[in-house]
Amino acid sequence: MTRVGNEIELTVDDVAHGGWCVGRLDDQVVFVRHALPGERVRVRVTEQTTRFLRGEAVEVLTASPDRVEAPCVFSGPGMCGGCDWQHASLDSQRRMKAKVVTDQLSRIAGIDREIVVEELPGTPDGLGWRTRVRFSVDEDGNAGLRRHRSHDIEPVDKCLIAHPGVTELGVTEVKWENIRDVEAVASTTRADRAIVVTPTTAKLGELPELKAFSAVLRRFKGGRVQSVRGRKGVREDVAGREYRVGAGGFWQVHPAAGEILSAAVIEGLEPKPGETALDLYCGAGLFTGALAEAVGAEGRVMGVENGEHAVRDAQYNLKDLPQVRVERADVAKQMREWADVRADVVTLDPPRAGAGVEVVRKVAGMKPRRIAYVSCDPATLARDLAEFGRSGYRLVGLRAFDAFPMTHHVEMVAVLEPVKLARRHREAAEAEQD
Incomplete structure (x- = not known):
């Protein structure tokens, strides 16, 4: 039936x-x-x-x-699919996210670990944090957001989780003729704002005038991005370093995430001067820069990223650090070429699909003393941690952050060590307690 x-x-x-x-x-x-x-x-x-x-x-x-009562009028059955938990208190949202991470680790990886999801500073009400919002455009030219598991568009006048810098662009207040989607981007440390529009046809025509912008771009089939007017991206400042990020590129969407995650990676890896570090799926070079500062001029950091524009950004952002080398390549392919490389520490920040068996095995084969795995998906993280376990590595630390309030997403930093080394550290800690 x-x-x-x-x-x-x-x-x-x-x-x-x-x-x-x-x-x-x-x-x-x-x-x-x-x-x-x-x-x-x-x-x-x-x-x-x-x-x-x-x-x-x-x-x-x-x-x-x-x-609780959902703060957004577009949140609810049959409406916008962007927020999963607006009807839940923020404390309960974090408890549910922690429960999901705990369950996935146990069920998929056989790891029993108590998880606490940490609040990120700056958004005590869980609103106004998302610095990159992709709006879809309906056949009448109205910008809105997709309904859950649907191509249907919910027209909205405002997204409450959008950063104020995104809202001030006024994307929902204009008509977008011949446009399929509009991505609004705001820097949290600069006044930079950007728009990326995807046309429905090769000919874009006249763009609507917005309240404020410093870039308007259009993107064509094949991933080619052409600047129409203004800056090609936005600038972000993290730990005293400026990063240029292409308007259509990847960057953490929560204002505090860049700083917090960089610190968590460095704290987990404990890189030392003179060491060799790898940064896989390095994007615009956020963790690469932090690692380079830690290993110093006598060390070296090798980053790998497959996106052409992200590689350009990373190379530009880190051009003052001679110890850094960034390669444009598929990570699995590059790891095959680096079969003889020995790395002291490795960080991975793969897309939601995770790193996968081949990359995990190649990383483990380099025999780093520590690995930091950054993930926004508990299921693929657990799958890859299980593979690391079969490759001789053990989870020794995991922090989870509420980098996406009102949604089910959670950002995690897992730290791994070789099993023998982890056992020695555990025995030493137990001896100190005795």
Whole structure:
């Protein structure tokens, strides 16, 4: 019997990866959005498979004490899909994220570890933090945000998690004819603002006038980015160093994340002067720069990034550091070429899909004394940590940060050591306690 479109009533038992909560109807698993653990809800079924149902809580019959009124009028069943947890208090959001990380580590990697998700400074209400927002444009030229698991667009007049620098661009206040999507970018340490627009046709025509901008770009098929007017990117300052980031490039979207994550990586790796460090998936060079400062002029840092524009940014950002070398390459391919390289410390910051078996094995084969793995996906992190375990490395530290309030996403920094070294450190610590 097809249940899609029907409404069912159930009790939500737990939180699941991906912004869902989970309950059961008879013996069938049901994944539910807009609910909280412990709640009794009425669910409209949106998807059905042979193994489970998905749906949205359209009515709360018994509310959790952690439930709050969502601050955004566009948050809720059938509306904007950008925020998963606006109906939950910030403390409970972090507890749920910690539970998901704990469950993924245990289920996938066999690692039992208590996780605390740390608040990042500067956004006590969980709003106004996102410095890069991609708006989709409907057929009438209105900018909005995608609905959950849908190509449909929810027109919005304002995104509450957007940084004020993004909001001041006024993207939602103008018509975007012949435009498919608009990415608004704001620096948090400079007055730089940028817009990246993707045209529906090769001919863009006239761009609308915005309230404020310092770059307007257009992007064509094949990834080529052409400047229409203004600066090609924005500048960010982290730990006293200026980074240029292409308007369409990757950068941490929370204002405090760059500084906090850099410090966590350095604290975890403890790089020493004169050492060799690798920074894989290095982007614009955030961790590369921090590692270079730590190993000093007598050390060396080798970064790898596949994106052409990111490599240009990294090389520009680190041009004053002769100990740094940044290669443009697929990471797995570059690791094969570096088979004889020996690194003292390695950091990885792969995309959400994770590093994968080959990269993990190549990194372990270099026999670094410490590895820092930066990840925004608990499932792929757990998968790769399991592979590191099979390759002779053990998790010795993990910090999780609420770099994406109101959403299910969480940023993590995992630190690994060779099993033998980790065992010696643990025995030494136990001896000091005795």
